[in-house]
Amino acid sequence: MTTMTDARPRIFVAGHRGMVGSAIVRALAARGNAEIVVRTHAELDLCDQQQVQAFFASERIDQVYLAAARVGGIHANNTYPAEFIHQNLAIATHVIHAAWQHGVQHLLFLGSSCIYPRLATQPIREDALLTGALEPTNAPYALAKIAGIMLCDSYNRQYGTDFRCAMPTNLYGPGDNYHPENSHVIPGLLRRFHDATSLGTSHVSVWGTGRPLREFLHVDDLASACLHLMALPRDDYRQAAKHGFLNVGSDDEVSIAALASLVAEATGYPGTIGFDPSRPDGTPRKRLDCQAIASTGWRPRVALREGLQETYRRAVADGRLAAQPLASAA
CATH class of the missing domain: 3.90.25.10 (UDP-galactose 4-epimerase, domain 1)
Incomplete structure (x- = not known):
């Protein structure tokens, strides 16, 4: 398997047709030193465990950006809570477990700022996780994202993997969903x-x-943060991500x-x-407190x-x- 120092690692971007995944693909392509692996939903259903296992068994993946998710605004979360928790739990569980089974050492899980308590002290620091009740309108989605953080932390502790997590604030930019009812x-x-x-x-x-009050981050800024976090030496990432993940926001x-x-x-x-x-x-x-990621040298630009x-x-x-x-x- 390719190592992080090799010229062209094989990088799987899960959810490459979504706003976040497509931005990560653009950023990786601009950097030009990776073999980007993508699959459409028709080619690979991440909610199907057997398909995910077969994919990782055959593709020799070195790094994973896990940007695939069922997402939507208040209306969509209220209307489809079962789909939001089931599909997001399935995606996280299947991809993270298969990545470990097939020797992928480097994975970045994309979460959401909705993981925090509804009435968390502002700006919200990473240590606010699980200190209060979630916002009811998106609790099923938030719980699935919290589970993803815990999965990464558990595999890191038990198996020595290097699975990392980024929790972005509210996003916007190219590739967004403009559905009249299900959009952000x-x-x-x-x-x-x-x-x-x-x-x-x-x-x-x-x-x-x-x-x-809301904080918004351009998706190209998030993509730059994702590549930045994946490139950090393990000790530098762990020193900044004391709670197993890092907030990514605009500080506005x-x-x-x-x-x-x-x-x-x-x-x-x-x-x-x-x-x-x-x-x-x-x-x-x-509003997210982003002092931890700022300490690693990253800043938003848009x-x-x-x-x-x-x-x-x-x-x-x-x-x-x-x-x-x-x-x-x-």
Whole structure:
């Protein structure tokens, strides 16, 4: 098997068609010193243990970026809780176990900031994990991601593997999901304001009160953080990741109301913005403490305003915001 110091390790990016996986593939391709291995869902169902075992047995994988996941916003998490916990648990369990069985020493598991308690002290440090109740709207997804962290830690302790974990904040950027009901907040708002601008609608109503505070990170910044973390010497990573994982964020936050204004600006929407307090807000505030990853030398580079404008331009150019009924947008 290839070692970390060899010129072209075989790197499996699980979930390469998703926003995070595709960003990691772009970053690896730009670096140019790896053989990138990808499979579509039709070619490899990560929820099927036998398929995962057969894949690792035949492909001689050296490194894994585990970015595959069932993801969505508040509406999707509330509507499909069984799928969110089952599929994400299955993906983590099957891939991490097979990676160990077939000699993969280097794996990066991608989690989410929703692993933390709903009312965690802000900004949220890594040691806040499991210190309080989760946000009910995404608890099934969060529990699956917590299990992934524990899997990596357990295999590291028992078998000496080098499985690492990154917990990103709320993400946006190229390749996002703009489904009118199952998207996250930024693509959902981009969809709403784009449709309103296209249809000449004079008023857009946003879910919730607009008061919750959120932190957002461009997905290309996350990809750079992932490659950075995988390249760290083991002792340096362990010294920074004292709790088995590292937060990855932008070290900035914005209210949903202010975010809506920035999205309106990016899309050229000229109308008014209102808020619907009958809809859930979710966690009132969620900002990550990123001192640990900063201590390793990594910093984000994409500012939110510029990132939103570029994300919108690319979504329009790629046809991801083709007309859909505004009334069904969440």
